[in-house]
Structures are given as C-alpha cells and as structure tokens.
Amino acid sequence: MSGDLYRLAMTVLHPGFEGTSAPDWLRRALGEGLGGVVLFARNAIGEGLVRDFRAENPDTVVAIDEEGGTVTRLEVMAGSSFPGNRALGVVDDVELTERVGRQIGRMLAEIDITLDYAPSADVNSNPANPVIGVRSFGPTPELVSRHTVAYVNGVQGAGVAACAKHFPGHGDTVTDSHLALPTVHAAREVLIERDLPPFQAAIDAGVRSIMSGHLLIPALDPSAPATLSRTVMTELLRGELGFDGMLVTDAIEMRAVAAMFAPGEIAVRALNAGVDAICVGLSTEDSLREIRDAIVAAVRNGTLPEERLAEAAARVRALSTWYAAQASLRAKVRDDIDESAGLRAARAALTTSGTAALDRGPLVVEVNTRFNKAVDPATPTGITSALASMLPNTERVQMEPEGELPAFDERPVVLVVHDAARHPWVRDTMAKALALRPDVIIVDTGIPAPPEGAIHVATHGISRVSALAAAEWLLR
Incomplete structure (x- = not known):
C-alpha cells in the first residue's frame, strides 16, 4: 500500500x-x-x-x-x-x-x-x-x-x-x-x-x-x-x-x-x-x-x-x-438543436381556469416562498420579466413569506405563488387577495391548489419557458 x-x-x-x-x-x-x-x-x-x-x-x-x-x-x-x-x-x-x-x-x-x-x-x-x-x-x-x-x-x-x-x-x-x-x-x-x-x-x-x-x-x-x-x-x-x-x-x-x-x-x-x-x-x-x-x-x-x-x-x-x-x-x-422543445413542453404543461386578457402593465406581487436548498437562490420565477417584455409599465412587488399584501390600485393584479398545495399561509394569502380583488390572477409555479372560481394558471415548475408560456396565456 x-x-x-x-x-x-x-x-x-x-x-x-x-x-x-x-x-x-x-x-x-x-x-x-x-x-x-x-x-x-x-x-x-x-x-x-x-x-x-x-x-x-x-x-x-x-x-x-x-x-x-x-x-x-x-x-x-x-x-x-x-x-x-x-x-x-x-x-x-x-x-x-x-x-x-x-x-x-x-x-x-x-x-x-x-x-x-x-x-x-x-x-x-x-x-x-x-x-x-x-x-x-x-x-x-x-x-x-x-x-x-x-x-x-x-x-x-x-x-x-x-x-x-x-x-x-x-x-x-x-x-x-x-x-x-x-x-x-x-x-x-x-x-x-x-x-x-x-x-x-x-x-x-x-x-x-x-x-x-x-x-x-x-x-x-x-x-x-x-x-x-x-x-x-x-x-x-x-x-x-x-x-x-x-x-x-x-x-x-x-x-x-x-x-x-x-x-x-x-x-x-x-x-x-x-x-x-x-x-x-x-x-x-x-x-x-x-x-x-x-x-x-x-x-x-x-x-x-x-x-x-x-x-x-x-x-x-x-x-x-x-x-x-x-x-x-x-x-x-451537436447540430441537433431544437430551441423550441422547452417552450413546446412548457405550453403543453399549463393548466388554467377562468379567462384572462391583460391589455396593460399589471402589478405583479411575487410571494417569496423560500425554495429548498437544491435550488440556487438566484433562480428567478421569471413571471415578471416575461410580462414586462410584453407589457410596458409592468411593476413587481416582492412579498416576504407570511408578510402583508401591498395596496392594490386600479391596475390588473397578478399574484405569483409557489406550492400553494403545501403552504397554508400561501392559500391564506390567495384568499385575502381574492377578497380584496376578485379579478386577481394567480400564477402558481409549484404544486398548485387553485381557489374555486379564481383565474388561475399553473406552470408546474419554475423556468424561463414556463414563465413565457404563462405570460402568453395571460395576454392571449
């Protein structure tokens, strides 16, 4: 040895x-x-x-x-x-x-x-x-x-x-x-x-x-x-x-x-x-x-x-x-490049309820669910960026876990959450937002729990293409 x-x-x-x-x-x-x-x-x-x-x-x-x-x-x-x-x-x-x-x-x-x-x-x-x-x-x-x-x-x-x-x-x-x-x-x-x-x-x-x-x-x-x-x-x-x-x-x-x-x-x-x-x-x-x-x-x-x-x-x-x-x-x-594969999959994965047709920049409230340690902390949900690329004057507000909702004005409101099925406080936040604004649009990037009667989009994951697919649906 x-x-x-x-x-x-x-x-x-x-x-x-x-x-x-x-x-x-x-x-x-x-x-x-x-x-x-x-x-x-x-x-x-x-x-x-x-x-x-x-x-x-x-x-x-x-x-x-x-x-x-x-x-x-x-x-x-x-x-x-x-x-x-x-x-x-x-x-x-x-x-x-x-x-x-x-x-x-x-x-x-x-x-x-x-x-x-x-x-x-x-x-x-x-x-x-x-x-x-x-x-x-x-x-x-x-x-x-x-x-x-x-x-x-x-x-x-x-x-x-x-x-x-x-x-x-x-x-x-x-x-x-x-x-x-x-x-x-x-x-x-x-x-x-x-x-x-x-x-x-x-x-x-x-x-x-x-x-x-x-x-x-x-x-x-x-x-x-x-x-x-x-x-x-x-x-x-x-x-x-x-x-x-x-x-x-x-x-x-x-x-x-x-x-x-x-x-x-x-x-x-x-x-x-x-x-x-x-x-x-x-x-x-x-x-x-x-x-x-x-x-x-x-x-x-x-x-x-x-x-x-x-x-x-x-x-x-x-x-x-x-x-x-x-x-x-x-x-x-090396040359088998299929740049659309990810977006095709993301579009097909969307599950939605209700109807939405954003025509102006919304207030996007991102509820900061803490991700697990396998996820790099720099990873963005991408929802705000995707919407901002299509609608000028889109504004983002980040809400800390179990924090208070910001004040809503006349603008459309998009509430971005993650894993509502796993977090009771996220479900409570959705309920509070809907009580204030029944037309709030909810986007869940994790395991969803859609509130009854709400406009809801589930991407079933966080990615650039998932965010883009959700934004496309919201603007269609």
Missing part, C-alpha cells in the same frame, strides 16, 4: 469548489488522480473551465445538477430553457420528455460535461414534501418510471451520462435532507411497489449512474441512512435490482449525514456500504485531503477493504471510459 492507495482514494472523491476558475489546489489534486469535479452556478461554467480540468486529468468525471426547471446551474440567472420534471409529467408525452433530455444532454456535451445528476426518479407521493415536489415527474410509480426512462434515454443519447436520484426514493418525506435526516416510514412492500420501480426502470434502460439519498428507511435498515447502509446500497441496489454502474452519494455536507459523522467517516462508511463516488459539494484543499487521508487510514487499519476501494475507483474510471467512447455520438448530436 503506497502511492497507489492514495490515488485510489483520490479517484473516488468528487468535490465542488468556490470561484470561477480552477484553483491551484484543485489542479494539483487532479494531477494526483482526483476522479471528479462537481460544478455549480457559482463557478461561471464554460468550456474553458472544463478544458482546464482535463488538461490536468483527461479522465475527470465532470458532473453537474442540470435537471431543467427549478434546478439549473447553467441558466440560473435567466431561468432554464426547459420546464422541469413535474411539467413533463403533466404533459405525459414520453417522446417530448426524451427530446427535452436530449437537448439538455446536447447542451452539456457542448462544454464536455461527463455526468448529469438527473433525472430525479423520486415518486412525489407525499404532497407535503419540501425538497422534491416539482422535481419529480409526479405522484405515481408508473408515470415516474416511463418519464425517467425517457429522460435517461435523451441525455445518454447525447453521449452524456445520466444519474437517477435519490435512491431508494425521496418522495415520501416531510424533511429536507439538506437540513436534517428524513425518515421514510413506509413498509418494505410499499417501497417495492411505489418507490423502487422508477430506479429499476432506469437500470433496465442502462442508466450509467445512480445517486443515493440521505434517508433513514427503517423497513430497509433501521440503523443507518441509506447512503451509509450496505443493506440498501449493496444488497438491495446491487443485488436485488442488479445495478452495476457508478453509485454516487448526495453531497456529504448535507445535515442529514453531516450531523452524524465527520466527512472522512461519512466517506469511509459510504464506501463500505457500496458507494463508488463521494460528492463533496464544497471543498477546500485541507478538507479534501482530510477525507482522502481518512480513506487511506481506514484501508490501513482494516476498516475498509482495499478491494472495495479498488472496486469503487474502477467504477468511476468505467464511467469516464464510457463517456470517452461516446465522442462520435456527441459530435453527431
């Missing part, structure tokens, strides 16, 4: 970083065999940045969360060019979902990104879910399964690896794993029938990667979160479902696991459970080396078998090898 052991440990680490260029410590780590890098909106992502990574290590697995809709890293300032999963599930056209996936994959291929941490294969069975919601294709396993397959086929058909998440299913939770450890209380039989089918479908479709969820599921393993459970990661996912691709953790700084163990201990336990790649959403040179050294120490003291570490590193390299082999496919789809 020598330098090779250190290199194996580096191969399974996939950190994120601060800044818009590759820091010196990251370059050095790549030269020492660092297996992957995770990109976020804060990194000002472009082809040059990825080229810098590959100059140090051509086999680097460059990963990103580019789900479309609410979760975008490449288009965070303007909003995504593609509606999210919920909107695609509402349309329920698998050919369109595959087309959207293909366009997202093509966009990633253009800047040489290896792996897309998408799609969310979670069945959003609990309407109170604070972190999945519109990131899921819907509330039933059949719907989620067919669109998970379509999305995977789309992304991987562009020569970029897809990643089904968050195994074994984050849909039946009322806790955000970024903040605490969620518990799924369902019986094993329910999990098998409800939560596992989309992952089995993704595996059968050849998905190259799966991401674990930081979830406690007593029916599967009452003693450890799924990410750290050999029962879940190896016996269930590898053994029963037959997955042999790269298994990556959700970010290990999330409080669901970070509140339990130090990063190095999380990494060792995850590797022992059967995970292959450790996602560290934000790292520094010191923290990365601490995790690496913890892995090496665990091998040396017999806590982590070297064969298990070597197996994990081999799966990381296998994903990189697969990506390299898709070069001709990426070249083939």
